[in-house]
Amino acid sequence: xxxxxxxxIFLHLKKIGIxxxxxxxxxxxxxxxxxxxxxxxxxxxxxxxxxxxxNMAGWSYYEALVVVATxxxxxxxxxxxxxxxxxxxxxxxxxxxxxxxxxxxDTQFLVSIWRGDPEDLTRVISGIGLITYALSNLNLxxxxxxxxxxxxxxxxxxxxxxxxxxxxxVKTVSFWTVEGSAFFHITDSLSRMSQYPTDIFYHSIxxxxxxxxxxxxxxxxxxxxxxxxxxxxxxxLGSFAVAGVFFVGSxxxxxxxxxxxxxxx
Amino acid sequence: MGKYLLILKSSIQRNLIxxxxxFSFLFIQIFIFGVFFYLWSSIYRSGGQxxxxxxxxxxxxxxxxxxxxxxxxxxVAWRVGDEIRLGTMTSILLRPISYFxxxxxxxxGDIVFSGTVYSASFLFLFLFLxxxxxxxxxxxxxxxxxxxxxxxxxxxxxxxxxIGLTTFWLGFVWGFNFAMHMIVSFLEGSIIPLDLLPEFIIxxxxxxxxxxxxxxxxxxxxxxxxxTPNLLVVPxxxxxxxxxxxxxxxxxxxxxYEGYGA
Numbered sequence: 001x002x003x004x005x006x007x008x009i010f011l012h013l014k015k016i017g018i019x020x021x022x023x024x025x026x027x028x029x030x031x032x033x034x035x036x037x038x039x040x041x042x043x044x045x046x047x048x049x050x051x052x053x054x055n056m057a058g059w060s061y062y063e064a065l066v067v068v069a070t071x072x073x074x075x076x077x078x079x080x081x082x083x084x085x086x087x088x089x090x091x092x093x094x095x096x097x098x099x100x101x102x103x104x105x106d107t108q109f110l111v112s113i114w115r116g117d118p119e120d121l122t123r124v125i126s127g128i129g130l131i132t133y134a135l136s137n138l139n140l141x142x143x144x145x146x147x148x149x150x151x152x153x154x155x156x157x158x159x160x161x162x163x164x165x166x167x168x169x170v171k172t173v174s175f176w177t178v179e180g181s182a183f184f185h186i187t188d189s190l191s192r193m194s195q196y197p198t199d200i201f202y203h204s205i206x207x208x209x210x211x212x213x214x215x216x217x218x219x220x221x222x223x224x225x226x227x228x229x230x231x232x233x234x235x236x237l238g239s240f241a242v243a244g245v246f247f248v249g250s251x252x253x254x255x256x257x258x259x260x261x262x263x264x265x
Numbered sequence: 266m267g268k269y270l271l272i273l274k275s276s277i278q279r280n281l282i283x284x285x286x287x288f289s290f291l292f293i294q295i296f297i298f299g300v301f302f303y304l305w306s307s308i309y310r311s312g313g314q315x316x317x318x319x320x321x322x323x324x325x326x327x328x329x330x331x332x333x334x335x336x337x338x339x340x341v342a343w344r345v346g347d348e349i350r351l352g353t354m355t356s357i358l359l360r361p362i363s364y365f366x367x368x369x370x371x372x373x374g375d376i377v378f379s380g381t382v383y384s385a386s387f388l389f390l391f392l393f394l395x396x397x398x399x400x401x402x403x404x405x406x407x408x409x410x411x412x413x414x415x416x417x418x419x420x421x422x423x424x425x426x427x428i429g430l431t432t433f434w435l436g437f438v439w440g441f442n443f444a445m446h447m448i449v450s451f452l453e454g455s456i457i458p459l460d461l462l463p464e465f466i467i468x469x470x471x472x473x474x475x476x477x478x479x480x481x482x483x484x485x486x487x488x489x490x491x492x493t494p495n496l497l498v499v500p501x502x503x504x505x506x507x508x509x510x511x512x513x514x515x516x517x518x519x520x521x522y523e524g525y526g527a
Contacts, residue, residue, distance in 0.1 A: 024437040031440030037447045053313035182289030200307040
């Protein structure tokens with residue numbers, strides 16, 4: 001029953017999001033075009049690099065494309081479902097959050113889905129296309145692809161949870177700082193940097209950092225590695241552990257934040 | 266003149282209030298540079314080479330890119346677009362100041378603030394990473410570099426000021442602004458050095474002003490280009506052209522302005 005209620009709220013807010021976009025139709029289609037350009041430049045970058053070398057920290061061209069595709073899909077879902085959690089910053093700055101806190105719905109859920117940019121579904125569709133193209137060039141049998149894809153879906157879900165949780169953790173700082181335009185750039189840049197395989201970090205301390213504190217590795221590289229190269233128990237366990245820790249952490253931090261807001265007010 | 270100096274001063278003061286933002290931007294640009302540092306280093310460590318760039322040149326290139334992004338790039342299109350869309354432009358039009366002068370002074374205030382704070386931080390980074398970089402500057406190069414950065418900032422400001430003004434016709438400029446940011450970032454050379462791109466893209470960028478924002482200043486800094494007066498004359502001509510266009514667009518656009526929401 002509860003789940004049905006939340007699903008209805010989700011659908012309703014997404015519908016409003018589309019209606020908002022349709023109010024400025026030309027802008028909406030230009031935004032789709034802009035997202036397309038951004039995707040094209042991500043691919044051009046990889047193409048230019050592989051025009052000069054045949055591997056990037058052990059990753060072949062098609063394997064690197066799987067990383068980029070995974071990043072594109074995560075980024076696309078973060079924007080289209082959650083609007084990158086940007087609603088929290090504007091609600092705090094404009095003093096509108098109180099109105100959401102008193103509603104009989106989980107506040108984090110409501111703030112998360114408050115905004116969504118439907119044009120960013122272009123990234124998800126392009127990601128699926130890119131992954132299909134890369135997989136067809138990776139010398140994998142159909143059986144291998146099916147098995148890897150099955151595990152990949154779980155790791156992809158974990159990657160989405162990690163990216164979402166990291167975004168929540170960063171943006172909840174705006175409860176204390178109020179002005180938060182920089183938070184958008186922080187989460188956007190963190191996410192953008194996940195499109196490069198984290199094996200490029202050859203110093204072990206940096207690798208630990210990008211696998212735990214800022215878990216870039218689990219945001220695109222690990223799912224892509226399992227899809228392109230097959231089963232790896234430690235990576236799979238690591239993905240679940242990091243996703244669990246970050247999600248619980250983000251829930252805990254978010255739950256104490258409104259208290260900070262009321263203290264400020 | 267005094268009133269514009271006051272706007273410039275208040276813009277600097279506004280930046281001082283949001284210190285957290287300033288340091289967050291610095292942190293994130295250093296983080297991005299760090300990722301590219303490892304990306305290029307790992308490629309060169311395994312024997313690869315990108316175009317005719319040495320590792321030191323590429324690392325220097327991306328360090329200066331991140332420095333220039335922090336200083337030059339402002340949200341002028343977004344600011345102008347919002348003022349037209351929300352009608353807040355009315356309060357500026359009613360004052361005895363020119364709208365262009367107002368926006369220019371505000372942006373210049375941001376640039377002065379960023380230039381001061383980030384130059385100090387990046388100077389420290391340049392010294393810290395000295396062994397990895399490829400820098401041999403002479404006085405002429407320093408003059409050309411500073412002059413080309415100023416001209417590049419002018420081109421960037423004027424271009425995105427015009428983009429912001431298109432809100433008079435589009436109503437909401439977010440998508441167009443985003444698209445232009447993507448295209449300009451690519452054609453200015455901040456994603457990848459322009460001379461590594463296919464020949465036809467280099468040819469296209471030759472007809473556009475964007476390479477003078479990032480690629481030319483960095484080519485001067487890394488000594489990859491011969492210093493000729495044309496490096497400063499051509500962007501100056503672009504600034505003149507863009508300024509004239511901005512005047513025309515404003516004059517035509519203001520006739521469509523209804524100030525709803527004000």
